[in-house]
Amino acid sequence: MKYFLFLIFGINSLFSQELTLDQANHLASLPIKCLQQEYPNKLNQLLKDDSELASPKTLHPSFYGCFDWHSSVHGHWSLVYLLNNFSNLGHREVIIQKLQTNLSKENIEQEMFYFAKPHEKSFERTYGWNWLLKLQLELEQSDEPFAKPLSENLKPLTHLLIERYIEFLPKLLYPIRVGTHSNTAFGLTNAWDYAVFSRNDLFQKIIKENALRLYGSDENCPFTWEPSGTDFLSPCLEEIGLMQRILSEKEFIDWLKDFAPQLFKKNFQWQPAQVSDRTDGHLVHLDGLNFSRAWNLYNLSHQYPKLFSHLKPIATQHLQFSLPSVVDGNYEGEHWLASFALRAFEVKN
Numbered sequence: 238m239k240y241f242l243f244l245i246f247g248i249n250s251l252f253s254q255e256l257t258l259d260q261a262n263h264l265a266s267l268p269i270k271c272l273q274q275e276y277p278n279k280l281n282q283l284l285k286d287d288s289e290l291a292s293p294k295t296l297h298p299s300f301y302g303c304f305d306w307h308s309s310v311h312g313h314w315s316l317v318y319l320l321n322n323f324s325n326l327g328h329r330e331v332i333i334q335k336l337q338t339n340l341s342k343e344n345i346e347q348e349m350f351y352f353a354k355p356h357e358k359s360f361e362r363t364y365g366w367n368w369l370l371k372l373q374l375e376l377e378q379s380d381e382p383f384a385k386p387l388s389e390n391l392k393p394l395t396h397l398l399i400e401r402y403i404e405f406l407p408k409l410l411y412p413i414r415v416g417t418h419s420n421t422a423f424g425l426t427n428a429w430d431y432a433v434f435s436r437n438d439l440f441q442k443i444i445k446e447n448a449l450r451l452y453g454s455d456e457n458c459p460f461t462w463e464p465s466g467t468d469f470l471s472p473c474l475e476e477i478g479l480m481q482r483i484l485s486e487k488e489f490i491d492w493l494k495d496f497a498p499q500l501f502k503k504n505f506q507w508q509p510a511q512v513s514d515r516t517d518g519h520l521v522h523l524d525g526l527n528f529s530r531a532w533n534l535y536n537l538s539h540q541y542p543k544l545f546s547h548l549k550p551i552a553t554q555h556l557q558f559s560l561p562s563v564v565d566g567n568y569e570g571e572h573w574l575a576s577f578a579l580r581a582f583e584v585k586n
Contacts, residue, residue, distance in 0.1 A: 268312035271303040298344040307365035311576040363424030371427035416468025469525030474533035509558035518569035524559035528577035
């Protein structure tokens, strides 16, 4: 396994400080392979009757690949991100063609038809919604000629999901603090970033008001409770990531001193989560947790270096620990872990 890993990345590139072209090409190869791979597939579908039985591609012509809807969405984000950051990315035209096929106006209209079903209002709430807004942001920020038409195609679905957020958040009386898909804090992070970028004042207001209501009085997050057995998000750090976005510097530091006082200690240590079996689709989640920890620790160390520069090596330790698992050849990990690794590199770089 180690020999195989070094053949792909090289010893120096694997542990480099920047995402290299070799790494980018390999990480791109995973969503390239699965973006239009229909099976195996995990549909999160509520059937009203047998008339709704259909293939994944029929139900979700844009986001049917990569095992499930949300993984397909962040697989699309991964490729757009890599195209935006590596002008010499391999298979560039193939990638663009796949994106143009999947994100056609007609396909997005069919995705909206699915979301419009009254019994599917909670479909992919809020994990998939959050990733879709990140894809929208990446397309809108791009200077690549292919990106603007695709961003326009995607916008109606993005606007629909923003409406869903605005409707749903006031109804959520209590936050969901798990380390998996329904984690409320993570579900608002990319949404906030897009709300700021698009200057959507109402969306920002709704996110901020509800984040403060849900998390503003939190204290002493139980870091020792992490990880749970199949976490791929850090409940403590994702909450920090959200509050870091919505609060002013003074407000955030004051809040963080009550919520996570241990992070201010220069001798703070946190061991990466161990994975016992990377062929198990749930146990391999813990590699995602290591990437989630990494991107949030990098965020803190970059924005507040005087307070949190000591967290950067811990972030790098987590990133490097799980990076090899992205090349293990098991579909259980490769169909989504590349996106999580890139999310960590995005913040790191």
